[in-house]
Amino acid sequence: MGSPAGSNAQDRDGSTALAFAGGALGASSGALLGAMGAIPPCWQTSAGLQCVRAGVGVGTAIGLASGVAIGAADRARLGQVGTSAAIGLGAGVLAGLIITPIAQRFTWRDVAAVGLMGGAIGSAPLGSAIGFAAGSAAGIVLWKTVDDVTLPDAVGAGIVGMSIGALTQWIVMAVNARDAGTQPAPQVVLPFSVSF
Amino acid sequence: MSLRAPLPFLPLLAVALGACMPAHDITAAPESTRSCPPAGGAVAWYFPTHAGDNTHLDRWCVTVGPIELETTPSADFGSFGPGDPVTVAVWNTDAGAGYLEAFLETEFGFTCDGRASMLPATAPHVVVLVQEALRRSNAIPDVPKSFVTPPPVKEEPHPGPRLGALEVARRCGLAFFYAPAARNDHRLRDGKREDKGNAILSTLPLSDPIVLELPFEAARRVVPMATIRSPDGDRLRLASVHLITTPPPWRALLTGGSSRLRQARGLVDALMLIERDRCAGTCAVATIIAGDLNTWSNRETTLRELRRLFPDSPPPLAEPTRGPFPTDHLLFRRGGASVHLDADSYRRLDDAYYSDHHPIAATLRLGSAR
8 A cells, every 4th residue: 555655735735824824924933033133243233223124024025925835835844834833932932931040031021032033943943053053153264263253243143044044944945835836746655565 | 825915914023023123212301100219309310201111210210229429539639630631440340249449459559548548649530430330238228029129240259348339439538429220139238238330439529410211121221420520611521331231032022132222322312411401502511421331342333323423432442341242332522622532541451350341441631731
């Protein structure tokens, strides 16, 4: 007996409701990723808040467009992203709860904020991880070799890398979802049989 | 499918995340809801206009003790003639951690002996702008633990007694102006309650005392300001500033990380208002704003903006003042006065005297030498 291990045709069916859900998840995650990625570098420039706003806008737009595309084309992929974001949210809330007794002036709203940031990172964990590693590595190299680059710059580079990586993963997921929606569903046949 | 459905999220998110910095405007008239600080007295107060700020500030304000002001040094530190130098030092003492008395004795040659305190004969007068100044006093109200009483600043012990900034000022015969911002724990320590804030200590008389409450960003911050004068009447206003460190995550996301810029703009707004109130905007008093600005780099937006408004500032120091961070700065605007800052004298002091911040210092001259 054959069993589909990948997406089947029904899983790939999107809908307006799913596009809406995908857009909401993407826009929320993208806005948060944009904010996280923009705040460290932007406040090192004269543009400051305007620069942060631009970062949030770009992140929101990428997340929204990607989320809508995923929701419209691939129910299963949207489910995976949602699950992953939920895990990130939970991990973030847990981290926030652990921090609360240690940090000053940390309230339930800050726990929620850390949770939301965890959710945004969790929505694209692979891109976040690769981006963070690449950004940190670049930041450390620059910190060690360029006089004007400071340790905070190196840390900021890691966070910027994480945001760029996560947003890139959103774009890749959207492209993959669209491609999957225009091609026959892959049928993977597992080579085993069941006998009675 | 329709792409229109998610669009309403876009402006909502854009506004909610990073798009809004609350107003930073300042006024001399407190909101009617404020129960503190008490009205009247010799000190002029300035407050944020934003209602949300005032709600928070009032909750913090009721837990601290009164302003303390001694306009004249109790010791005689010698004459101050036109063109004579005055050293302005700036230091976050990390509450009781910084060894303030040793700092004064070592860096400036003070002999601290109450009214008999003295400086070496050739030494310039000294003004010290202190942040995280500690006060130990039972004039600080006894409030329930449920009130806003932050935990004590972590301190490494230093040699000698653990004294508050005003105790040191009295021991060293200095004029002083202290504005408390917050409690340093709700419990007694060595039988006394404690609060912390900013202070100005001086071998020269202090006049025109002003306190500004900065826009509220996670904690109450106050800026004491006072003026020193040359015999010719040239004035130098000094403001001891401590901007917020890192706002909590919710606040950072909500304001796009604009907390320090908002407080800096509040400070600038207050200085403009002060000049308008005192001489209808026709005077531009030479002004130093200095302190722990909590900047991560010398390129930070807040510092760029302040430096633009204080164009006579010395170049930023190359050396960090707290760990790897250049947090502490001295910014200067000559205005119309004959006040000169010797840019070459601007320096970081290598000994941190048990604080987590290095002091910084610069030399100025008020008036022209005859």
